[in-house]
Amino acid sequence: MALIRNLTKITRNSRLQIEAESTYNILIQNGKKFIQINTYGSKERVHTNVVSQTIQLDEQSARQLLGIIKSEFSL
Numbered sequence: 903m904a905l906i907r908n909l910t911k912i913t914r915n916s917r918l919q920i921e922a923e924s925t926y927n928i929l930i931q932n933g934k935k936f937i938q939i940n941t942y943g944s945k946e947r948v949h950t951n952v953v954s955q956t957i958q959l960d961e962q963s964a965r966q967l968l969g970i971i972k973s974e975f976s977l
Contacts (some may be wrong), residue, residue, distance in 0.1 A: 903956040905936070906963045909970065920944045922954070929958070936960055 922944045929936040941955045959967060971977065 903958070905958040905960065907960065908963060909966050911970075920946065923950075934960065937964055 923942040924939060925942075926937060926939045929938055937959045939957045939959075940953045943950045943952055943954050947954075
């Protein structure tokens with residue numbers, strides 16, 4: 903699990919990952935809102951309905967990600 907506060911662009915070799923199911927939910931703690939994204943095991947894994955990764959974004963990192971998406975996809 904990780905709470906992301908800042909995203910930094912790097913250049914490195916990457917490959918497209920296997921598709922997996924995902925969900926999101928909203929958390930509110932001490933009056934602050936967070937978006938949580940969960941990914942589940944791919945269809946090739948033994949336990950497919952178990953959360954395998956969790957990423958949380960606060961308002962600042964969500965705004966940053968929105969800016970990255972708009973820029974990278976020319977939206």
